[in-house]
Amino acid sequence: MTLRELAVASSAKTLETLRGDIVRRYEELSPRLQQVAKYVLENPNDMALQTLAVIAERCEVQPSTIVRFAKTFGYEGASDMQELFKDEMLTQAPSPSYAERIRQFSRRAGAAGALAPQDVMHEFADSNILALEHLKSSVRKADLERAVDMIAGANAVYIVGLRRSFPVASYLAYALRHVDKRAYLLDGVAGMLAEQSTMLTSKDLLIAISFQPYAAETVEIVGSTREQKARIIAITDSRLSPIAAASDLVFEIKDAEVRQFRSLTASLCLAQSLVISYAFDMEKRGRGR
Amino acid sequence: MTLRELAVASSAKTLETLRGDIVRRYEELSPRLQQVAKYVLENPNDMALQTLAVIAERCEVQPSTIVRFAKTFGYEGASDMQELFKDEMLTQAPSPSYAERIRQFSRRAGAAGALAPQDVMHEFADSNILALEHLKSSVRKADLERAVDMIAGANAVYIVGLRRSFPVASYLAYALRHVDKRAYLLDGVAGMLAEQSTMLTSKDLLIAISFQPYAAETVEIVGSTREQKARIIAITDSRLSPIAAASDLVFEIKDAEVRQFRSLTASLCLAQSLVISYAFDMEKRGRGR
DNA sequence: TAGCAGTTAGAATTTTTATTTCACTAGTTG
DNA sequence: CAACTAGTGAAATAAAAATTCTAACTGCTA
Structure with a gap:
């Protein structure tokens, strides 16, 4: 079964599902694609911000390999996949009202009341x-x-x-x-x-x-x-x-x-x-x- | 005095200085450039992630205007200015590549040579x-x-x-x-x-x-x-x-x-x-x- | 209202980036 | 061991994005 054939179905719609897909199929990927997979999982920010050439260099792979990787997971091309990473970044990036958020956080942490696990951990x-x-x-x-x-x-x-x-x-x-x-x-x-x-x-x-x-x-x-x-x-x-x-x-x-x-x-x-x-x-x- | 002339010197090296420059010179900018300035200040994330065309559309301006804007503030071109925004995003975004950073950090700290127990502990x-x-x-x-x-x-x-x-x-x-x-x-x-x-x-x-x-x-x-x-x-x-x-x-x-x-x-x-x-x-x- | 400086939109061009193709390698199967 | 196959790197091509250029517009002054 070729990678191309494997590609057909999926095309994850959220980063989380993509991450899941990558992990699940990691073993069956070719060595180079595994290299990319690893990098993708560990450097989502680069995926969002850098050009293919840069990413390729950083995982020590040809740009075309990144494209192949994207297609393997059901995307049109690498750009298509990059969109996901950009979205992710936007949703969890500190929005312009960063200061406000910090203020709220410390208030929340200080008051003895609500203690979500995350607060505890922080x-x-x-x-x-x-x-x-x-x-x-x-x-x-x-x-x-x-x-x-x-x-x-x-x-x-x-x-x-x-x-x-x-x-x-x-x-x-x-x-x-x-x-x-x-x-x-x-x-x-x-x-x-x-x-x-x-x-x-x-x-x-x-x-x-x-x-x-x-x-x-x-x-x-x-x-x-x-x-x-x-x-x-x-x-x-x-x-x-x-x-x-x-x-x-x-x-x-x-x-x-x-x-x-x-x-x-x-x-x-x-x-x-x-x-x-x-x-x-x-x-x-x-x-x- | 033309905008071109204004451009000569500056080219802010950090986002903060750029923000300062924009605010300071806002009044003297032409209407279109003010439009861009506003958008830039309010949507730094877009500046980092989107293409000129998209940004241009969102501030209802021509792509070339963005380029002019960047030059006005002393950059080579818009791409040059975008780098700043990308950097900013990387440094303050939750960075999964902290692993990498930690590694680099210790490599750096280690290179110094002197390895007294106290240095190690620090x-x-x-x-x-x-x-x-x-x-x-x-x-x-x-x-x-x-x-x-x-x-x-x-x-x-x-x-x-x-x-x-x-x-x-x-x-x-x-x-x-x-x-x-x-x-x-x-x-x-x-x-x-x-x-x-x-x-x-x-x-x-x-x-x-x-x-x-x-x-x-x-x-x-x-x-x-x-x-x-x-x-x-x-x-x-x-x-x-x-x-x-x-x-x-x-x-x-x-x-x-x-x-x-x-x-x-x-x-x-x-x-x-x-x-x-x-x-x-x-x-x-x-x-x- | 003619002329001018400064500004602008949009097309043209250049540059960069992404994608495709192709030739080569290594490994596998009949 | 020949014929295939998947996988790969590199160059060619296509696409896209960024930048430059030019002509036209605006508002102002004489």
Whole structure:
């Protein structure tokens, strides 16, 4: 069956249906058309604003291929298909009364009343952005460098973080392993948390993550690790936190909070930064030799 | 003094300056040019998307008049001026190619060389902020609402996300339980992933989270879930992702990426928003009774 | 009311853009 | 392995859009 034959029927009338069509038929498209498909899905703005030649160049394809693509999906030609993208842009583009819209939005978000999912999401996104800004200004350069040194100097890194902190802990373990650092996640599967933590020796590093209300198990592990003379980095929300006192290095993270619900964005961002910095550091030292 | 003479100098470099110029010189323009000026100020979108002929017709003027207008303000021709409007549209339109932008951003930030941990962290924080901004503009209202409905309507929610996606999955499971929704994390402990997933019935919901390179196990679970006729929400990075096709609802999330290392910020923010929106929804219905 | 500067509409031209065609490649089938 | 087929790139062609040009119009002044 040729592409031409495939084309016959469809010709989507809205961008959404076109998107659906593309996704559905993606597999059966030829390599070049798949290339176009990908670009089309990811750069609708270009489709609306640029000429065929430009689009073609950007997907590394001949202009004629774009035309073929359009015909495959039932359009007269590429221009015909472009109309859809232009329409889409018009309907969702900030119209001249943009300012008015912003005003309405913030009013809406501020009032406790109507809370459509979208409002919630915007509120979260905004709070998280604030939290990240705060992170940038509050974490001290020296602390980051020390943390990287501690990771680099450790034989292995053990990570503990339960309940709400678990995602951060699991991310940290995953990422460290990916940059070839031995990392063990103390996850307490089968109630073996205490047992898992006895593995720590004085050459290891424990990264403990805990926020209010601090999980008792995490606090305990920090305590017993201290006795084994391993080093400890704490990621927590206050210097007074029960895991802070016993730690060699404390990162105090204020994460976003929207109506009771705490976020993890800033903590995760810190975790990422530590791992990547460590990776860069290793690379540098490697080259240094 | 002729219009031609007036033209000499200017040629505004940004839309804002052009707008200023137009307003300032409006009085001294000829009637036809005033007509164009009015239209230009009020319909910037048309200027970006339409051809001269269309614009001309809409301001009830000859195409050549538009060209004269552009020259009056110091441009080579009308096309030249149109570029401005296109640019403007690109920068302030919800840009799906934020992914590209984020990538460029980090490439740029990285090229500088100096890679102190603090620089890394700032880079991450900034990329994450971009990703969150993008999230705000790219996730559609209707999709969020549908997702909340699906969660509300499900007997139980099963969540799968492996490797890099695991933190998001574990957070979702944790948070859903906290708002009293039955949630099971398919974590594959003891290699029981397949067994865990057979628990799903047609009244349940599966939330699958997977990013490139898509974990084979996740793809499999989505497939078998489909067969069991349960509903599926996918959180993934492309409509072409292997878990997208079988899903009832797809969230396409472009997370920040700094030198190979993908972030999870946007995905987590979406997860949070879903859970909290669900909680609000429950509360509202509860009060309704 | 003749003459003039500035403006305009519309046709003519040039340039750009889209589409079609064709020749070539690689892969498949009998 | 020959004959086909789908897919592709590149050049040729067609279409369209933008720009320029010219003749005619407007309102003003002498």
